[in-house]
Every structure is written in C-alpha cells, then in structure tokens.
Amino acid sequence: MPYREPARTASPGDARHGDHESTHGAADGALPVGVTVFDDGYPGVSGLAPDLLRALRAAAADAARDGVVFYVNSGKRSPAYQNKLYREAISKYGSAEEAARWVATPDTSAHVSGNAVDIGHSAAKAWLSEHGARYGLCQIYRNEPWHFELRPEAVEHGCPPMYADPSHDPRLRR
Structure with a gap:
C-alpha cells in the first residue's frame, strides 16, 4: 500500500490558514491543502525561482523513495497577500516587532520574490x-522548521547557521 501522509494541521506561525484562500486566491499564492512541489497549476508553486523549484523537485523525488511527500503550504506570494499576512501577524502578536519574528513585510519577504x-x-x-543540504535546501530560521530557501553553497559546505527567527535576519531589516 502506498504511503499516505496524515491530514495537515497548521503549525504555530504557519502562514497559511483556510481563511486566506477565501480572500486571496491562487493568483496571490494561496494554496489549497494537498498541493505538492510538482503542481505547476498553482502560481504559489510555478512562481518559485527556477533553481529553487528544481532543487525541491529533485529532493522530493528522492524523498518519495523513502515514502515522504513534500506538500507546499506556501510558496510564491503576491505583495498584497504578504501584506495581509503581515497585518494579521501584527494583530495576533500585538506589535510589528513581535510580528517580525514570524512574518516579513512585502518589501523583504523571500516568499514575494519566489x-x-x-x-x-x-x-x-x-x-x-x-538531507536538504545535499540539494542546497536549507532551513533558515530555528523557529520556522517549515521554511526553506536555496543556498547552493550548502551542497559542498553544508547549510549556514540558522537565524533564531526572521527578526535576526539582516536581509529583512529596512
């Protein structure tokens, strides 16, 4: 019998919840549950940077041999969708400083750039x-085990040290 993933549940800080799909559609990057890295019909997947998508698909093909499926909870996002997530995080966490631990602004988000x-x-x-470093795929933030970015140098040198959370990432400071 083929491996079947258990039902997806939201993680703390997970940027995708059901209400986003009703106000922001697939064109903004909202994804329904069950989308994989091979589902090109969704801009949230097909809009990812080509090198990132290639690395994800290579890793996903190898992971499938181990019975593991890569589902995409969030990928490429429109600036409007990212702004909505950022505003919601400010409301949830009480300040822009606390929200910055979980959600970047549209101007700095690696999701907006794909x-x-x-x-x-x-x-x-x-x-x-x-196994991600073998493909150049690295977890960037210790508090976000779901968030991965491409670091091609990781193939030879391993992934760089993680930031505690996005608020410590110098790329996100404005």
Missing part, C-alpha cells in the same frame, strides 16, 4: 532537515 517555500508535514520537514 525564493522561499514552506513545506508541509513533519515527515517532509524532517527529511529536508536531514
């Missing part, structure tokens, strides 16, 4: 944490 992906299901996150 250079970041949030991978779903614990088996996929664990697989990527263990």
